[in-house]
Amino acid sequence: MRILVVEDEISIAEAIKAILESATYSVDMVGDGESALDYIVTGMYDLILLDIMLPQLDGVSVLKRVRQLDMDVPIIFLTAKSQLEDKVSGLDLGADDYMTKPFEAEELLARIRVRTRQSTVSQVNYLKLGNIMLNLENRELSTNSHGVTLSNKEFLLMETFLRNPHQVIPKNRLILKVWGPLDDSDYNQLEVFISFLRKKLRFLKATIGIKTTKGIGYSMEEEVS
Missing domain, CATH: 3.40.50.2300 (Response regulator)
Structure with a gap:
């Protein structure tokens, strides 16, 4: 809780x-x-x-x-x-x-x-968008056929995205949520973990993806086939 x-x-x-x-x-x-x-x-x-x-x-x-x-x-x-x-x-x-x-x-x-x-x-113990489900109890990100366990920081990022689908979330809000206040030199940590999540979504053949809005932040979108 x-x-x-x-x-x-x-x-x-x-x-x-x-x-x-x-x-x-x-x-x-x-x-x-x-x-x-x-x-x-x-x-x-x-x-x-x-x-x-x-x-x-x-x-x-x-x-x-x-x-x-x-x-x-x-x-x-x-x-x-x-x-x-x-x-x-x-x-x-x-x-x-x-x-x-x-x-x-x-x-x-x-x-x-x-x-x-x-x-x-x-309380719902999972979040869902497209073909992806995030289990809020064990941090598993999955489809009907595959699943991966997220690290704590990956989980916090994914949970934020799935609770706010199609909304551009500013970088500073994501950083404060997951890491708290950081020095400017540490801001690249966000990009690193976004990259990790994108790789896991590709592995799961997800129908959703993380979109970058340049100079602002990121959003979780359903991909158009």
Whole structure:
């Protein structure tokens, strides 16, 4: 289960991350609202922990935009704003829960379990496009006749592409998702792993392929015969 922590105070974000990882969740952190929105729209998260007071774009605005996109990912506000009207407003806008700081680790984990229980039961464990299927549990990429196991970075890239088919995904978003911040000298890692994926798609005789949009990024497209 993958959780996005949206918190601009690094010490708090790292404390939350430690709590979640101790409960075996996979965790990404981001410190501003604009970046949070970029991460959320990838569709890769099972739950969002969202602060309200954020730079660039506040948490309420992030929530509104996510719900306008008809995304039903569970969102829990985790904020210092403790007035009753703040809680009512957040829930009315589409938040699934509202917790105030400071909080107890056990309560946070319990609320996460409640909010993800339903989605876990109904969660699809594979993604499909064309004749290709990606198993989200064992990282196998396959057709009806062949299969290959992806490395973790290959899997994260392929999952992002398959959750956003036919959409050009900027290079910097892919890099942040898979590697986090990198020095300029390390940016060629993305091209290397894109090459790995293309070779595996060719081996599988896939009817989909990774298209390069020069100067912008990559997209997963169904190939025209």
